[in-house]
Amino acid sequence: MNMDYKSQVRKRTEKLRSSLAPGDRIQREQRINEHLIAWLQAAIAGDGIRASGRTALSLIGETAQDPPVFSGNVTGTPPNGMDSIRTNEESTNLAQTKADQSDESAARSARQEELESPVFLAYVPFRSECDIKPVIEACWETGIRVYVPRSIYSTRELKFYEIHSWSDLEEGMHGILEPNRGNEILSDLLAVTAVLVPGLAFDRSFGRLGYGGGYYDRFLEQLLIACGKAEKKVPPLLAAAFEIQLADDLPMEAHDIRLDVIITESGIYTRT
Numbered sequence: 001m002n003m004d005y006k007s008q009v010r011k012r013t014e015k016l017r018s019s020l021a022p023g024d025r026i027q028r029e030q031r032i033n034e035h036l037i038a039w040l041q042a043a044i045a046g047d048g049i050r051a052s053g054r055t056a057l058s059l060i061g062e063t064a065q066d067p068p069v070f071s072g073n074v075t076g077t078p079p080n081g082m083d084s085i086r087t088n089e090e091s092t093n094l095a096q097t098k099a100d101q102s103d104e105s106a107a108r109s110a111r112q113e114e115l116e117s118p119v120f121l122a123y124v125p126f127r128s129e130c131d132i133k134p135v136i137e138a139c140w141e142t143g144i145r146v147y148v149p150r151s152i153y154s155t156r157e158l159k160f161y162e163i164h165s166w167s168d169l170e171e172g173m174h175g176i177l178e179p180n181r182g183n184e185i186l187s188d189l190l191a192v193t194a195v196l197v198p199g200l201a202f203d204r205s206f207g208r209l210g211y212g213g214g215y216y217d218r219f220l221e222q223l224l225i226a227c228g229k230a231e232k233k234v235p236p237l238l239a240a241a242f243e244i245q246l247a248d249d250l251p252m253e254a255h256d257i258r259l260d261v262i263i264t265e266s267g268i269y270t271r272t
């Protein structure tokens, strides 16, 4: 259905996107990244993570005047031990026990922190996509866990794995950098805080056109089903794109899932 039209739009957008002059592209990317980081910061710091309603494309406008900063985790210093008179042996044992306990409780709170850390599903940009790597780095710096996809060609499915640095990647399908399989796999869809969805073109009703594998459509359907079953809110679905990727109207099919937020160099569009 509409395959010719879809592939025409794909080609046209890819061409348009790759013809941005390098200096101009860098400036636009910087603004997109600032907007995206500001959005994440606001959504994750407050309880602003909620799916938006629907209707027309509304431009919220400029955000992030200053370089955005995530609020880091604050860890308190343990209280000082109580003084009393003890034998050397006792103090050594006590010191050891304390050290064990604090190792243990540090490990426990690290695990707890990890469990409670926001989970951001992103992707590694390829071809002429907006370079969102600085957003991933900002996440690493502020305790937001980042997962990126591996494509399973035979079933056109995505599997997400956590990455901690750029060295966690290897060249995969279509020349896209993919996470190592040894890394932590995303096993709980309910743990997802927000999803950044790649795409070639987006429209006024937050429809999206991808590269045509149906990978994200399938994955998002699974996510929606999992949230539905658990009666949990669906995490916000975001896109980061250049203004030139916005179209009036794209052909949508039943399996196409609409986004909640589209972030461009001009601002943040939220479905209301």
Ligand SMILES: Nc1nc2c(c(=O)[nH]1)N(C=O)[C@@H](CNc1ccc(C(=O)N[C@@H](CCC(=O)O)C(=O)O)cc1)CN2
Residues within 6 Å of the ligand: 123, 124, 125, 126, 129, 149, 150, 151, 158, 174, 176, 198, 199, 210, 211, 212, 213, 214, 215, 216
């Ligand atoms: N950065 C990024 N990662 C991503 C995606 C993406 O859009 N962007 N994907 C989003 O789904 C998945 C990869 N999907 C892709 C699907 C098709 C083609 C591709 O090259 N298709 C051919 C035509 C189809 C064919 O002949 O098989 C082409 O465009 O020439 C590339 C990636 C997973 N990872």
Ligand SMILES: Nc1ncnc2c1ncn2[C@@H]1O[C@H](COP(=O)(O)OP(=O)(O)OP(=O)(O)O)[C@@H](O)[C@H]1O
Residues within 6 Å of the ligand: 006, 198, 208, 209, 210, 211, 212, 213, 214, 215, 216, 217, 218, 221, 255, 256
């Ligand atoms: N949820 C789904 N279940 C089964 N098949 C699907 C699903 N979503 C999409 N498909 C199929 O995948 C193919 C590609 O779909 P489409 O053109 O919408 O991909 P896309 O959104 O551009 O790509 P991508 O999601 O990989 O970025 C179509 O043949 C479509 O029927």
